[in-house]
Amino acid sequence: MTDHRVAQWRTAPCGSGWVPCGRDWDAVAISPVLRGLNALTALRLSPRRGYPVLADHIGGVLYVMVPPGTGHLAAGVPGVRVLSTGAEVVVPWGPQGSPGAHWVSPPREDPPPLVRADKLGEVLRRLDADSSPARRAAS
Template identity: 55%
Template sequence: MAHGSATARKPAATPAWYRVALPTSRRRALWAHGDDRTLWAACGCAWDAVAITPIQLGLDALTAMRLGVASGYPVLADQIHDELYILVPPGTGAAATGLPGVRVLSTGSQLLTPVTEHGTPAAHWISPPHRSRPRLVPADRLTTHLRRLMAPPYEGAAAR
């Protein structure tokens, strides 16, 4: 085979949700500066929150769902606790109850949310909500994708 005739493989592109979730050096500098604020927001009225640990599992679910990062689906990251919060319609988060590494925040719970654009290491929007009315992630679809990601690898074809 002549040099250069082999097809070069392109490295796999980093999924969009991973690109927006990684704190940039600019964001880290803003966090270090300390002029950010957070507030507690009540869950269960306008939305429920599905908390997923580790962040990677939640990002994989969002990627599998093919939701656009700029589509206005509100998603928060807590880099300190390696937890991702995905906002779903109120009263629907219970669909994810019982999944390993998943907690549901609904009526009676509160979620730490950023007030400033850059947030804090404990609460920053990786996908901020639209100002008018946020698009909420369908809890049943999220739960389906989380279950698939947690299932053991399919061995049907390989076992033959």
């Protein structure tokens, strides 16, 4: 989060609203934000490609949108929560968003490309294993 972005949030008319999960996409909530960004980097998914990814800088959560009904494929990873039918996510209305709902990668197409939940889960597990104390001690 840059000083420029914070200044935009303070001065831009912005808003957000609740959007249901499970219809157009499921959301995989990853804590902390940097861990989720590292996973997207490992998957080589650039923010410029239009995969919908939201950051909640207040709560420290990154929300990665995956195809509806597939979020469970990323479940079971510590620090990961899956939001599907019956859940909602706060989405920014304007391009600037807010500290609680900011597009890290705004959707650019309709429908937008979605991250594969199975691949996201795999890379999170791999990153966790690579950063485990036992693994670091062995290297």
